[in-house]
Structures are given as structure tokens and as C-alpha cells.
Amino acid sequence: MYGLGIVKGMGVVLRHFIQSYVDDLKWAGKGGRYYNDEAFQVRQGPYGEGVKTVFYPEEKLSTPERFRFVPFLVTDDPPPGQRWGHDWCTSCGICAKVCPPQCIWIERGKQPNGRPKPEPEKFFIDIDLCMNCGYCAEFCPFDAIKMDHDYELASYDRSSAHIHDKERLSKPLSYWREIAPKKAEAEDLARQMAEAAKAKKKDKDGEAREERLAEAVSRQLYYQGLQY
């Protein structure tokens, strides 16, 4: 019969329409469907039915641990009374070298005698170039640069707001532990293992180079069956 296909299709639309109310009823006794964390979790997961709208900004989808937005630098938690903790960055420059759009600028710190110091003097990321690829975080041997989860960066002006300097980039370790707890834990473990390996090697040939440390860290992250 001509037109049957259209009628059937409308049936699908009708089912969707009804389904949203069925879902409403299901949550009616459990604190309502809207602005309810539990309902929100179910609705956004693989079993969600009905209307799946995220009421941003009131509700926000959680970001997974591996989520990557613009990078930030990890520092120690600042000691009481101080604003900044110790930088983890050693200004080895690997992030600047792997960065595909070359959006990282690092000025290596100098000791008074002119020799390089394992600390960045200045660190800039131009987030107008950054492609959020995550290479810097992936290849950093010291876990010192990480991808942030804060995506709410809209601004009215880019001339000043879009080049992040060291102050803007630095965030304490506790922040990283907060946004990616499992990943941070896995990294802690890997660092401990690397530390142990380094101590062993030191006994053997008297010298443990930082490269070896880097090697161990990245190796363990992949080899120990760690998921992060």
C-alpha cells in the first residue's frame, strides 16, 4: 500500500515520543528525572532511553581520565604560605620537540655560573596553535606536563588570554590527582619502580642517567599491564 512506509516511520517517531514519558514515569518515584545525578548517569550511559539531553551548564558530562584539552604543568603541592610548589619540569625540551604544531616555548633555567639548570625559566604554550594531541604528556619522562580537563576557556580577547605562561600553566599535583586519580596512581607506582631500578643501576655502574629513568618510566607504563 502506498504510504505504508511513511506511516511506519511515523510509528518510530511516536515510539520515541512515548518513550521519553515512560522514562519520566520510571524516575518519578526516585527523585525525578531532571537534575538528578543518578538518573543523569543512567541516561547518559549505554542503557539510557528517552530524552538524553545534557542540561549544560547545570549538568555536566564527566570527563574521562584520558580526556585531553590544553596542557598544564604539574608542580608539587605548594607548601603552606607559598603560592607555588616545586616544578616537576626539568626543561629537557622533549615536549617542545614532539609538539606537532610547535606551540611550546621553553627557556631553560641557568645557574649563576651559566650552566643549565634543570628547571624552566619560562614556559609558554600558545593555545591558538595547540591541537590537544597529548604528545607532550605522553612523552614527558617526568610526568611534568599533563592534559587538563578544564574546557571552559571561552574568552573575549585572545591577544593576552591565549598564550599561557608558566604561572597560568602551573597546577599542583593534587589537582592532577583529583581529575585523573587512577592515572596519577599508576604514574606514582611507575615512578617508584623506576626509582628502585635506578638505585640498583647506581650500585652497578655508579651512574644513573636521567635518560635511563625516563626509559624505565615509559617502559613500565606499558609493560606492567597498567591500563594507564
Add this chain to the structure above:
Amino acid sequence: MTVASTEAANGDIPVPDEVANNVFITNIAKLLDPVYNWSRRNSIWPVTFGLACCAIEMICTASSRYDLARFGMEVFRATPRQADLMIISGTVTKKMVPTIVRLYNQMPEPRYVLSMGACASGGGPFKEGYNVVDGIDKFLPVDVYVPGCPPTPQALINGLIALQEKIDQQSIATAPWYNKKDETAGLYPVPVLGPDLVDLRQLDIIRQEAAKYQAEAVAADTEAEPAAVAG
């Protein structure tokens, strides 16, 4: 209730104490602004205008999960003449930028530009390319920048909320689109494609550079030959 004239705008007219509780001094603009801005901010219609990767996230933002209709922005108009907002969603290339400027000029005022993603804001990862414009703000006034490559739908909505906040701060009394003396004010010159992109506002600089080069060439005439033309 007294309505002061628009000139005496700022409410610093002295009011005798005995009538202070009965008098409310304001002006039309102040009364109208909330209504005016409320209606404008909740019916921002964007142009259907997708450039690159970010456009996909823009479409996702407009579709059911993030649902721009909650902000009254779901009406994507295919013609610039019915639109208020242009979301520059993706890499702006030199070949495309004349079209974008032309589209912008066709939009009725008040018009807003939201630059979505790293590419539109500053060239992004493709900035070094020979066919890429390093930021649409070189050609158009941008109201809100949304960083990210690409910004997630939630980041885009965040940018749109920032735009709403900007609209809230505007006033009907000072809005430039009502007291225009010059018809062409607010229009931007459409760039031209020559051997490279030519911004018509920069013709003087281009001529100066050419003159400088000629002078150098003359100076270096005794030597072999001027620097080879690239390509």
C-alpha cells in the same frame, strides 16, 4: 514614577529626601535594556556555516544530546540575512575568507562572531600552511573565542553563554547599530585573491614593501641578480 530624559542618563539627579521612597529615576534605555537584551540573548540564530572539523562538533551541539534549542539558538539559518551569529567553526583558508567577509557583511546588525577552535582563533595547527589565515580576527571583529581543537560541545555552549553575557552588557542607548551616521559603518572590505591574499586595507604597506624591494634591487644591481622569486 518619573522617567528622566535620556540625556540625564545616570540617575544622579538629586532627589529630595521626602519623596525618595516614591520616586524612581531611570531612563528609557535602562528600563528597556533588560527586556531588549533578554529577548536578543535568547534568540540568537546562527548561520548554517560549517568550515571544518569544528563544524561537526557544532552540529553535535545543535543535535539532541546538547540541544542548543534550550538557548533559543537551534534555528540555524542558511542565509546570513536572517542570522545574528556567525560561528566560525574551523580553519579559515585564504580561498574561503573573501566569502566569509562577504557573508558577514550581509548579516543584519546586531551581528556577532564566535570564533570556535584554535584554527579560527589563530590558525591552529595549520597556521604555518600557505593557504591558511592566521585568525579570522584579522578580517572580522570577533566577540568570543572558544579555544580547543576541537572544543567539545560543552565548551562551545560555554562560549555561547559568554556571548549571552556580552549581549547582556550592551545597552539600547549606546548600541552603534541604531545611531549610524555612515551606511557603510560596520562593513568590512572583502579581501581579494591575487598572488596571495590581499587585504585591501593594506595596499599601502604592500606598495611600500614593493618600493623597498625595488630600491634594494637597484642598489644591488651591480651584483649578480635580485633574490630569486620563490617557486
Add this chain to the structure above:
Amino acid sequence: MSDTTLDQTAEIPETGVVQTPAQEATAKLKELHPNIVSDDTREGYEGLIVYADSIAEVARTLRDDLGFNYLSSVTGVDYIEEGKLEVVYHLYNISRGGGPVVLKAQVDRDAPVLPSLVPVFPGADYQEREAYDMYGFHFQGHPDLRRILTWDGFNGHPLRKDWKEAFYEEDYKPFGSRWPDGSVFRAEERNPYGKNVKYPPGWVPTGDEYDVETDVYLGLSYSRDATPGLKTDKVTVNLGPQHPSTHGVFRMVVTIDGETIVDLKPVMGYLHRNHEQIGERNTFNMNMPYTDRLDYLSSMSNNLGYAITVEKLFDLSVPERAEWIRILMVELTRICNHLWALGFLLNDLGALQTPMLYYYLERELILDFFEASAGSRMMCNFMRFGGVAYDLPDEVRGTPTMKFLEELIYNRLPRVLEQGDVLMTGNEIVKARAIGVGILSPEDAIAMSAAGPLLRASGVPYDVRRAEPYSYYEYLDFDVAVRYNGDIYDRYLIRIDEMRQSLRILEQVLPHLKRTTGAPVFGEKPQYALRAPRAGEAYGRVENPKGELGYYVTAKRRGGNPERYHVRAPSFINLTTLGPMSRGHKIADVVAILGSIDIVLGEVDR
């Protein structure tokens, strides 16, 4: 084959007698044209070097006598040290499958003239135009040799090695200015114009700049048989670059007679963002996130193609679990892409938004999975040379990963396909608009180098996953979807078929993923500065959702950067069929025909 243990050594042993179709044809070709073709003897290179003037003749022999009737890729290469420009042709045998016959024609850098292959393979059209645009090859006999990605009047040929762009810093990345004494700057600060522009030295604008539009219109044919009845004027209209149904910044210049299309020319380059030029400056690693932005709807597949190509060049092997994860990702991407394509195709056919919104809800779930495993919804950057970046995550949106995948693969995705069938497939309006419109015959499809669903909907069962299997596809059980009418409706149906086959593959992949839990996903320690162990070239191709995606990469020994990095973009080459398919139809059909080709501008223009 679900529980067969995989043993990569269990391939059919190659005896000296059995030759692949490509080897056979190569030997034959040398016999037939002894003075014209010779082996490419450079280290790490393969294929035949053909005397440039005879390339058309050799191609004709290959097509007519040896069965290599599919010209896949035309690549220009600049060998500045030898003073030569080279065109590399990859030809395939559609009926027998297998590897390519590679032809190379070398010409002088100063006078790059060679015959065009368009008379033999119409599919060479846009690729030759691209080579002309980027390198300045003059293809004699090409019907419409104009710039394609840049505009007419553009200064120079940008992919030549001695061409420098405005923001040029160094030949290769990483740039020295970033570390150890990096002082931040924006590139425009160092440009006299404050913009990414550069003019020929001494160039003065006259005001009447070259009219970039004239040639576009000249290319259109106005000739049409005088039809009886009312005489109407022919009108030329532009669809795009800003048009809601061109799927991006794509432009079609259409000559219409009344409502009927007389001729159609695609104009592209509005999203040309210099992927290849940037790719030749990048290190091998750096190109991976850039490939995400080629076909930005299916970034995982692009990653895979590039990873496979570089693994060929580097002789890397991939651990088993990584291969399964790759297939999982790629097939999910295929579903993701087809859901998107169908949504838009139906949108173009008049089913405004409803099917699209239903499809995207499921797509969002796949994106959630990508976000949890790779870190980004669209730009996954997930494959690495010799593995994948991460193992699967623990959980996705609060559900354990394997559970999430099972729910998706066994329940949700089949359900959405079924629902889509009920919603749209039987719809009379869709049928009326799609059946018999935009027909592409199998002969035309092959001749015009169409690939992917477009080719298979015309009745050519050619799928790279079967014809030249990569990864573990040879161990997987699936059918190559094929439809025989070659119209819009078949191209709609074939995408549903393909999604069903993808689900079938995914069902086979899941047990392997469970079995290999905890196994490494990376062969060797990931290095940030990879260097090519050998000089030479590699061509890798994968079956992308849009069609055959190929990468041509050459490297110098110990070089950290690809010397030539070329992408054979399926969307770009599939567009060759748009004009011939649209002729004679109404203007409203063009939009639907374009939708059924399923292009993504990031890949068309690169």
C-alpha cells in the same frame, strides 16, 4: 573463525612459481615494452620507471591487456637533488585483487611535461590537476588543466621543495627557536603585513587583480542537443561554498537548462590547509594527529592507514592485542561515519533532521567510548607505529568497558539500524527521490577511480580489506557488501549493509579482546624521535568508510621526517563521478547525489 589461534606464520608458503597479479603484470610489461620500462633500482624503491612520454601507452597496455584497470593514486614527488620531478602511479587489478603495479615517470624539473592519463583513466583528472597545482606538471592532453586546491593566479607551486611560505621557519621540525632559549612569538609578528601572506618580491597591486572566477566558468560546456519544445536560456548558478547541503565548504558550479543540469563542475580548495606540505615538515610521529583532521569523521581509520604505511617503512610489527583494538576502533569508526553519512543523506532527501538526530544519539555513545579510550571525541590520535597509544579504558560512562561494548554491539547498534530501516528505508518519498537517480555504471565507477561504498553500490565487489588484507582482516569472517543498481538508493542501502557487516566483525573481535586482556598493546618502547631505518618509499592503504585511503611516504635513511607525504583521499577522487552522475537530473537531485557520495571536505581539500 572465532577461536582459531592466530599464527602469523601460517600463511600460504610462496613457491617460486606462484606470482602475485602485480608481479605477473610487471614481468609482462617489461616483456612488452622493453625499451620503455625499467626497474626502479633505487634503494628501498620498487616498481617500474617508465619513459615519461610513453606513460599513456603503458597505462593503456596495463588496462586493456593485463587487467590493471583501476588507477588508484597519482602522486607528484620532487627530487630536488636529482633535479627531477616524478609522478608515481598506483594501479590495481579490480577482479583479482592484490598489490599495485607502480609506474613512475620522471621529468625534468624545469620542463615537467608528460602526457595526461585522463584519456585512459578518467579518474586521473583531479589528481593530475592537483599535481599540476602543487608541482607544476604540465599534463598534455588533460581536458581542463587548472589549479584545483589553490586559486588561479596563485604564486608558485607550493609543494616544490624550494618554495617557501610566509611563515617559513625551518625545513624540518622541531624548530630550534622553541628550546632551550624559547622566547614566545606569534609568527605574524615577524611578517611585515602582520598576516600569513607573502607576495612576489616587488609585486604591486594594480587594482584589477587576476579574476579567479573566469576560468571556472570557462570550463563548463554549454553545448546540449536542441531539445524540442519551449526554448529556455541556460543559466549558471553556484551552489556553495556556503550552502547548507554541500557538507562543508564545497562549491559546485552548475549550468542548468530550466531545472535540468547541463553541466556541473566541482570547485574545491576552500578547506585546503596544506596537510601534505606540513606533513613533509613534521616528523613521522607528528603527522599522526594531523591525519585525524583529514577525514575528521573517521579519525581512527586515518590513523590506522598512516600507522600501517610507516610500519611498512620501518619494518615494525604490532602485538596481537593492539591489532584487535585497532580493528575494534576502525569498525566502530565505520559505523560512526555511516550513521553520520546516512543522517545527512536523508536530510538532503527531505527527511529533515529526525533520522539524523536518532542516528547521532547512538553515534554519541561511540564517541563516548573514543573519548574514554583515546582522550578526545573526534581527534583520537590513537594509533602509534607498532601498536596503539593506550589499552582499553576500565570504564566508559560508569559502565565497565567490555559491558559497554557488548551493549553497544549486540543491542543498541543493531536496534538503531533496524529502527532506521523502519523509519526510512520503506519511505515512499525517499524511494521516489532516490531510486534511479544518479546512476553510476560499474564501468564508469572503475574508470573514474571511485572507491568504497560508491564503487560497491555500482556492483563492483572491491574492498581493500579483502583485496589486499591488512591487520587481521584475513582472519575475520565478513562479506563484502555489494549492490547492483548504482543509484542513490543503493548507496543508501549499502551503508546499512556495511554497518551490519561491521557489527559482524565486531562480534568476532570481542572474544579476542577478552582473551588478550592484559597483553601488551605496544611492541617496543615508544620513541619520540623516530628515524627511518632505511631509505625508500612505502605505500599503505586501508578501506576507510569513504573508500580507499592511501598514504605514500618516502624517507631518507636516518631521516626523521618524511620526504614526501601524500594522501590518496577517497572523497577527493570520488568527486570525479559527481559531474557525470548529475548530468540530466534536476537541480534538487544534485544535493542528494552529493550526499550519497559522502564527502568530507577535510579530506577532499586536505
